[in-house]
Amino acid sequence: MNKLIELKNLTKNFDDQQVLRGINLDIYEKEFLTLLGPSGCGKTTTLRIIAGFEEPSDGEVLFNGIEISKLPPYKREVNTVFQKYALFPHLNVAENIAFGLNLKKMDKSVISQKVERMLKMVGLEGFEKRDVTLLSGGQQQRVAIARALVNEPKVLLLDEPLGALDAKIRKQMQVELKKIQQEVGITFIYVTHDQEEALSMSDTVVVMNNGEIQQIGTPTDIYNEPENRFVASFIGESNIIEGIMVKDYLVQFDGFEFECVDKGFEDNEEIEVVLRPEDLDIVAPEQAKIRGTVRNITFKGVHYEILIETELRTYMVHTTDYAEVGREVGLKFGPEDIHVMYRMGSY
Numbered sequence: 001m002n003k004l005i006e007l008k009n010l011t012k013n014f015d016d017q018q019v020l021r022g023i024n025l026d027i028y029e030k031e032f033l034t035l036l037g038p039s040g041c042g043k044t045t046t047l048r049i050i051a052g053f054e055e056p057s058d059g060e061v062l063f064n065g066i067e068i069s070k071l072p073p074y075k076r077e078v079n080t081v082f083q084k085y086a087l088f089p090h091l092n093v094a095e096n097i098a099f100g101l102n103l104k105k106m107d108k109s110v111i112s113q114k115v116e117r118m119l120k121m122v123g124l125e126g127f128e129k130r131d132v133t134l135l136s137g138g139q140q141q142r143v144a145i146a147r148a149l150v151n152e153p154k155v156l157l158l159d160e161p162l163g164a165l166d167a168k169i170r171k172q173m174q175v176e177l178k179k180i181q182q183e184v185g186i187t188f189i190y191v192t193h194d195q196e197e198a199l200s201m202s203d204t205v206v207v208m209n210n211g212e213i214q215q216i217g218t219p220t221d222i223y224n225e226p227e228n229r230f231v232a233s234f235i236g237e238s239n240i241i242e243g244i245m246v247k248d249y250l251v252q253f254d255g256f257e258f259e260c261v262d263k264g265f266e267d268n269e270e271i272e273v274v275l276r277p278e279d280l281d282i283v284a285p286e287q288a289k290i291r292g293t294v295r296n297i298t299f300k301g302v303h304y305e306i307l308i309e310t311e312l313r314t315y316m317v318h319t320t321d322y323a324e325v326g327r328e329v330g331l332k333f334g335p336e337d338i339h340v341m342y343r344m345g346s347y
């Protein structure tokens, strides 16, 4: 796939606060890319620089290989959808969608064809004449998406577009947004602090913290192979343990050596290990190196969350098997369940 946008060493300062500290990112045609991170990490600022609402303090934004950092928003082939729908309350659904095309003085019949196509795409056929103020939050956001897409941008920027919707509608809209993106076949750059949303929709997830990119990867990479403690703890739940990479394929933690599938670290390098709760099995104590006592069990709907206290720490296990509190147990996992990461601060 072709590279569409390149961010090169972007920095941004507001007064004396540095909110972006050297962002390097390639974004491709037809990609669904999500900027994911906690509040204040710089996601929106990055998006606003791509949109042209904000100028970087340093660094470059390239679009199809051409530097556009100084180009005003309306000259860029991007459109933005915000969390607040910002629809025109005095215009109906069709008029809201047609607004930009009317400004361009496009032929009326072409406009109405385009509006019809957009309404169909966002699932609002028959809503043309509706008053936008009477629509639900999810419907209003569909209108906002249609209004942005009707201009046929090369890139759609979405800043927490589902943030104001309740959980059920949000889930439904996630599925639909992904479908719309595949149908229009353009690049979506999506901002969210919701890891589940990021993992379920994106081709590529960019995890950010404190103005820096922590990891770029597919949802499975990010979940299964987090590169550091921040990514591992921000995405999903994990047991994170300090250890030593004895040599390729052999790691030591909690006083034992374990075979693993990782390599490429220095011999005896200080590392951290991630064990996902769902990758751990509870077995009889004599069947495992790590042993402990069940301290708590909580029913979570699909699985139990079980806390097991060992001499050194408390492990979290997600399993469908019940284990009564107070029982002595062993913790079993295979080489592929151990994910070795660089220690924070040492990479």
Ligand SMILES: Nc1ncnc2c1ncn2[C@@H]1O[C@H](COP(=O)(O)OP(=O)(O)OP(=O)(O)O)[C@@H](O)[C@H]1O
Pocket (backbone or CB within 6 Å): 014, 015, 019, 037, 038, 039, 040, 041, 042, 043, 044, 045, 046, 193
């Ligand atoms: N116009 C501005 N003037 C001063 N500071 C700003 C401005 N815009 C953003 N900031 C600051 O920059 C930092 C990054 O903000 P940004 O909105 O990019 O973060 P974010 O990751 O999108 O967070 P959120 O999810 O809360 O929107 C924050 O500390 C914010 O207060």
